Amino acid sequence: MSKYKELKRSCYEANMELRAQGLVVYTFGNVSEVDRSKGHFAIKPSGIPYKDLHAEDMVIVDFDNNIIEGDLRPSSDTKTHAWLYRNWSKIGGIAHTHATFSVSWAQAQKDIPIYGTTHADHLTKDIPCVQCMSDHLIRGDYEHNTGIQITECFEERSLDYQEVSMILVGNHGPFTWGKDANAAVYHSKILEVIAEMAYRTLQINPEAVPLKDSLIQKHYERKHGKDAYYGQ
Amino acid sequence: MSKYKELKRSCYEANMELRAQGLVVYTFGNVSEVDRSKGHFAIKPSGIPYKDLHAEDMVIVDFDNNIIEGDLRPSSDTKTHAWLYRNWSKIGGIAHTHATFSVSWAQAQKDIPIYGTTHADHLTKDIPCVQCMSDHLIRGDYEHNTGIQITECFEERSLDYQEVSMILVGNHGPFTWGKDANAAVYHSKILEVIAEMAYRTLQINPEAVPLKDSLIQKHYERKHGKDAYYGQ
Amino acid sequence: MSKYKELKRSCYEANMELRAQGLVVYTFGNVSEVDRSKGHFAIKPSGIPYKDLHAEDMVIVDFDNNIIEGDLRPSSDTKTHAWLYRNWSKIGGIAHTHATFSVSWAQAQKDIPIYGTTHADHLTKDIPCVQCMSDHLIRGDYEHNTGIQITECFEERSLDYQEVSMILVGNHGPFTWGKDANAAVYHSKILEVIAEMAYRTLQINPEAVPLKDSLIQKHYERKHGKDAYYGQ
Amino acid sequence: MSKYKELKRSCYEANMELRAQGLVVYTFGNVSEVDRSKGHFAIKPSGIPYKDLHAEDMVIVDFDNNIIEGDLRPSSDTKTHAWLYRNWSKIGGIAHTHATFSVSWAQAQKDIPIYGTTHADHLTKDIPCVQCMSDHLIRGDYEHNTGIQITECFEERSLDYQEVSMILVGNHGPFTWGKDANAAVYHSKILEVIAEMAYRTLQINPEAVPLKDSLIQKHYERKHGKDAYYGQ
Numbered sequence: 038m039s040k041y042k043e044l045k046r047s048c049y050e051a052n053m054e055l056r057a058q059g060l061v062v063y064t065f066g067n068v069s070e071v072d073r074s075k076g077h078f079a080i081k082p083s084g085i086p087y088k089d090l091h092a093e094d095m096v097i098v099d100f101d102n103n104i105i106e107g108d109l110r111p112s113s114d115t116k117t118h119a120w121l122y123r124n125w126s127k128i129g130g131i132a133h134t135h136a137t138f139s140v141s142w143a144q145a146q147k148d149i150p151i152y153g154t155t156h157a158d159h160l161t162k163d164i165p166c167v168q169c170m171s172d173h174l175i176r177g178d179y180e181h182n183t184g185i186q187i188t189e190c191f192e193e194r195s196l197d198y199q200e201v202s203m204i205l206v207g208n209h210g211p212f213t214w215g216k217d218a219n220a221a222v223y224h225s226k227i228l229e230v231i232a233e234m235a236y237r238t239l240q241i242n243p244e245a246v247p248l249k250d251s252l253i254q255k256h257y258e259r260k261h262g263k264d265a266y267y268g269q
Numbered sequence: 270m271s272k273y274k275e276l277k278r279s280c281y282e283a284n285m286e287l288r289a290q291g292l293v294v295y296t297f298g299n300v301s302e303v304d305r306s307k308g309h310f311a312i313k314p315s316g317i318p319y320k321d322l323h324a325e326d327m328v329i330v331d332f333d334n335n336i337i338e339g340d341l342r343p344s345s346d347t348k349t350h351a352w353l354y355r356n357w358s359k360i361g362g363i364a365h366t367h368a369t370f371s372v373s374w375a376q377a378q379k380d381i382p383i384y385g386t387t388h389a390d391h392l393t394k395d396i397p398c399v400q401c402m403s404d405h406l407i408r409g410d411y412e413h414n415t416g417i418q419i420t421e422c423f424e425e426r427s428l429d430y431q432e433v434s435m436i437l438v439g440n441h442g443p444f445t446w447g448k449d450a451n452a453a454v455y456h457s458k459i460l461e462v463i464a465e466m467a468y469r470t471l472q473i474n475p476e477a478v479p480l481k482d483s484l485i486q487k488h489y490e491r492k493h494g495k496d497a498y499y500g501q
Numbered sequence: 502m503s504k505y506k507e508l509k510r511s512c513y514e515a516n517m518e519l520r521a522q523g524l525v526v527y528t529f530g531n532v533s534e535v536d537r538s539k540g541h542f543a544i545k546p547s548g549i550p551y552k553d554l555h556a557e558d559m560v561i562v563d564f565d566n567n568i569i570e571g572d573l574r575p576s577s578d579t580k581t582h583a584w585l586y587r588n589w590s591k592i593g594g595i596a597h598t599h600a601t602f603s604v605s606w607a608q609a610q611k612d613i614p615i616y617g618t619t620h621a622d623h624l625t626k627d628i629p630c631v632q633c634m635s636d637h638l639i640r641g642d643y644e645h646n647t648g649i650q651i652t653e654c655f656e657e658r659s660l661d662y663q664e665v666s667m668i669l670v671g672n673h674g675p676f677t678w679g680k681d682a683n684a685a686v687y688h689s690k691i692l693e694v695i696a697e698m699a700y701r702t703l704q705i706n707p708e709a710v711p712l713k714d715s716l717i718q719k720h721y722e723r724k725h726g727k728d729a730y731y732g733q
Numbered sequence: 734m735s736k737y738k739e740l741k742r743s744c745y746e747a748n749m750e751l752r753a754q755g756l757v758v759y760t761f762g763n764v765s766e767v768d769r770s771k772g773h774f775a776i777k778p779s780g781i782p783y784k785d786l787h788a789e790d791m792v793i794v795d796f797d798n799n800i801i802e803g804d805l806r807p808s809s810d811t812k813t814h815a816w817l818y819r820n821w822s823k824i825g826g827i828a829h830t831h832a833t834f835s836v837s838w839a840q841a842q843k844d845i846p847i848y849g850t851t852h853a854d855h856l857t858k859d860i861p862c863v864q865c866m867s868d869h870l871i872r873g874d875y876e877h878n879t880g881i882q883i884t885e886c887f888e889e890r891s892l893d894y895q896e897v898s899m900i901l902v903g904n905h906g907p908f909t910w911g912k913d914a915n916a917a918v919y920h921s922k923i924l925e926v927i928a929e930m931a932y933r934t935l936q937i938n939p940e941a942v943p944l945k946d947s948l949i950q951k952h953y954e955r956k957h958g959k960d961a962y963y964g965q
Contacts, residue, residue, distance in 0.1 A: 084964030113963045141933035144848040152376040154441045172947040209850045237373035248440050251404040267345045268316030384608040386673045469605035483636040499577045500548030616840040618905045701837035715868040731809045732780030
C-alpha cells in the first residue's frame with residue numbers, strides 16, 4: 038500500500054470540494070497538498086474531469102518536479118506549485134481555480150480593493166493582481182516562471198504570504214494557499230466571494246472608497262490577532 | 270435538561286435557514302432569539318461552520334453579555350445583539366448575514382432607494398445605510414458601539430424599528446430583526462431580494478425614480494395597516 | 502366532493518411551478534385558472550407560503566370577486582385577475598410573479614426592447630411597461646384599477662393579448678397569461694429569460710439596436726404563423 | 734431494431750446534457766450527431782420539452798434534409814446542421830443553445846474578445862459574431878442560409894473550424910460543434926463560461942485589453958499543439 042495514501046485522499050477531497058463550491062467546471066483547476074516531512078506533494082492529474090477522479094489518481098511529485106509515484110501526468114501547473122512549496126515553507130496546500138469573478142478581476146488586470154469587513158476578516162491588503170510576465174518568460178519555462186512571478190510580486194509589495202493567502206495572475210486567474218489543501222480551497226472560495234462583492238460594489242458606486250484603516254485592523258485582529266476573540 | 274432547550278432549537282433552526290436561503294457561507298453570519306421572560310437570548314457560537322452546528326451548541330447570554338449557559342464562545346457580534354434586545358423591547362430575534370447584494374450596498378455606502386412594491390410590501394422607507402463609526406469608537410468596544418450606531422441611526426432618522434426591520438452597517442453588512450429568530454431571517458432574505466432588484470434597476474436605468482408615495486402607502490397598508498387584506 | 506377539484510389541482514400545480522422555476526420566494530406571486538363554462542376561476546389564497554400550500558386551499562371566485570368556494574381569503578390581486586378574465590375572453594390562466602429581472606425592468610419603468618430571436622420566438626413587440634396609475638386610482642379600488650390599467654395599455658398601443666401574453670406594471674412587476682394556468686407560468690419564465698438577456702445585452706452594448714423586422718417576422722411566423730414548422 | 738439506435742442514444746444524451754449544464758429551458762436549443770459512414774445524422778425533434786424527450790424520439794436526417802427515420806418533425810434548425818455537416822467534413826456533432834451570456838453577446842452584436850487564458854485554452858481567436866443576414870436571405874430558405882452565413886463568416890475571416898468550434902449568430906445565439914455531440918455540448922458550455930467572464934471583465938474595466946499574443950499561443954499550444962503537455 039502506498040505510503041502516500043492519506044495525502045492522496047486529503048488532496049483528492051480538496052479537489053472535489055473545488056467543484057462542490059462551484060469554482061470549476063469539467064477539468065479546470067487543481068489542488069495540491071504537501072507532506073513537508075517527505076518533501077513531496079500530491080496534485081491532481083492533468084485534464085481529468087472531476088466526475089472521473091479517484092483518490093488513487095493523485096500524482097506524487099517532489100520540489101524538482103520529478104514524479105515520485107503515479108501513473109498519470111500531473112497538472113500542467115505542477116511547476117508553479119513546486120516553486121511555491123520550495124520558497125514558502127509554511128504553506129501546506131495550494132489551489133488554482135477558474136472561478137468567474139476571480140478570473141474576471143484577473144482579466145481586467147486590477148487589484149481587488151478592500152471595500153468591506155468580509156475582506157478585512159481575512160486579510161488587510163488589497164488582493165494583488167500581478168501583471169503579465171514578459172514574452173521571454175512566457176516562451177521559457179512558463180509554469181515555473183509563474184511561480185517566480187508570484188513570489189516576486191509578494192517581495193516587491195512587501196506582502197506576507199501567511200496573511201495574504203491569495204493572488205490573481207493577470208489575464209489568467211487565481212492561486213490561493215493555506216496550511217493544507219482544504220484551507221487553500223477555503224481561500225479560493227473566500228476570494229470568489231470577495232471578488233463578487235467588490236464587483237457589485239463598483240456597479241452600485243463607481244466612486245466607492247476603501248475601508249478605513251481602523252476598521253481593517255479591528256476586523257483582522259479580532260479574528261487573527263494575538264487577542265483574537267473570533268472562533269473557539 | 271436545559272430549560273433553554275426550546276429556545277436553542279428555535280435559534281439553531283433559524284441559523285440553519287440562513288444557509289438554506291443562500292445568505293451565508295462557511296461560518297459567516299449569526300442569528301439569535303430572545304426569551305423576554307428570562308431576559309436571556311440564545312445565539313450561534315463563534316466561528317463554527319453551519320455544517321457542524323447542533324442545537325445544543327447555541328450559547329445563552331444575558332443583556333450584559335454574560336454567558337448563562339454553554340461551553341462555547343458566543344458569536345463575536347453578541348454585544349450588538351445584546352444592545353438591540355436591551356433597547357428595542359419589541360424584537361424577539363436578530364440576524365446578521367454576509368449576503369452578496371446586501372453587503373455590496375453596505376460597501377457602496379448607499380441607502381437602498383424604494384424603487385418598487387416588493388420593497389413597499391415590507392417597509393415604506395429607504396433601507397438605511399449607517400456610515401462607518403469614528404476611529405475612536407472602532408478601537409473601543411466595537412461590537413457594543415455597533416449596536417449604539419444602529420439605534421442612534423434610527424433615532425436620527427426618526428425610523429420605527431417595528432416597521433423598518435433592517436439596516437446596512439456601512440462597509441460591513443446587514444442586520445435584520447423581527448418578532449422571533451425566524452422572522453429575522455425572513456427579513457434578511459427579503460432585504461437581499463430588494464437589494465438585488467434595486468441593483469439591477471439602477472443598471473437598467475441610472476435615473477430610476479423612487480416609487481410614488483401613494484403606491485408606497487397602498488402596498489404597505491394593504492399588508493400591514495389596520496384594514497389589511499393581505500394574508501389570512 | 503367539490504366540482505372544482507380538477508380546476509383547483511391544475512391551479513395548485515401551476516402555483517408550485519412558479520417556485521420550481523425560481524420566480525418567487527415565500528408567499529410572493531399568484532396564479533389562477535378559469536373554468537369558462539362555469540364563469541369561475543381558482544386562485545391561490547393570500548399570504549400562504551408555497552411550502553404550506555395544498556390543492557384544496559385554492560379559492561374559487563367569480564368575475565365579480567365573490568367567493569364561490571373556499572375557506573381562505575383569495576390573493577390580494579384577485580380583482581386584477583377577475584377583470585382580465587372578464588375582458589379577455591380567450592385567456593384561461595393568469596400568473597403574477599416577483600421574478601428578479603422582470604421586476605427590475607418594471608422598477609426602471611422601461612419597455613423591454615426586442616433584441617433577439619429568443620424574444621421574437623414568442624412575440625413580435627417590445628414587452629410593454631405600463632406607467633404608474635394616478636394617485637386617485639391607487640387610493641380607489643387599486644387591484645381592480647390595475648386590471649383596467651393593463652387592458653387600457655393594450656388598447657392604447659393596439660396590442661393583441663393573444664400574441665403579447667405579458668406586461669410589466671411599472672414599479673410593481675409582471676403579469677402574464679395564456680390558454681391555461683400552466684401556459685401563464687410558462688410565459689412568466691419566458692419573460693424572465695428575455696428580461697435577463699435584454700439586461701445583459703445593454704450592459705455589453707448600451708447602443709444595442711432592436712432586431713430587424715424581417716427576422717422578427719421570420720421567427721414568430723415559423724413558430725406561430727399559419728405555415729408554422731416549429732413543434733409537432 | 735433501428736440501425737441508428739446507438740447514434741440516437743448518443744444524440745439524446747448530449748441533448749439532455751444541454752439542460753443539465755443550464756444552457757437551455759423548456760424546448761430551447763438542439764443537438765445533433767452524425768454517422769459519417771452512413772451520411773446521416775440524428776437530431777432532436779422540434780418543440781419537445783427536454784423532460785419529455787426519449788432516445789427513440791431522435792430523428793434521422795440526411796444532408797439534403799430528408800427524413801430517413803423517425804415519426805416526429807426534426808428541429809426547425811435542421812437545415813443549418815445539414816449544411817455544416819456537408820461543408821465541414823471533420824465535425825461529428827453540432828449544438829445550438831439559448832444560454833444567457835452567449836445570447837447576450839449575440840444580441841449586442843459583438844465578437845467576444847480574448848481576455849484571458851480560459852479563452853486561450855480553447856481557441857486563439859476572438860469568438861466571432863456574424864452580423865444579421867439580409868432581408869432577402871431571411872425571407873428565403875432561412876435555416877439553410879444560416880448555415881451558409883456561418884461557413885462564409887469563417888471563410889471571410891480565415892478561421893479554421895477545427896480550432897474555432899463556436900460562433901455567435903447575431904441577434905440569435907450560439908452554434909458550436911466538435912468531434913461528436915458530446916464535444917459540441919462541451920463547447921457550448923465553454924463558450925458560456927468565456928462569455929460570462931468577458932462580460933464581467935468589461936464591467937470591471939471597460940478599457941480591458943486582450944491577452945498578449947505570446948500568452949495566447951502558450952496556453953493554446955500546451956493543450957492543443959504538437960508538444961502538448963496538458964491532459965493524459
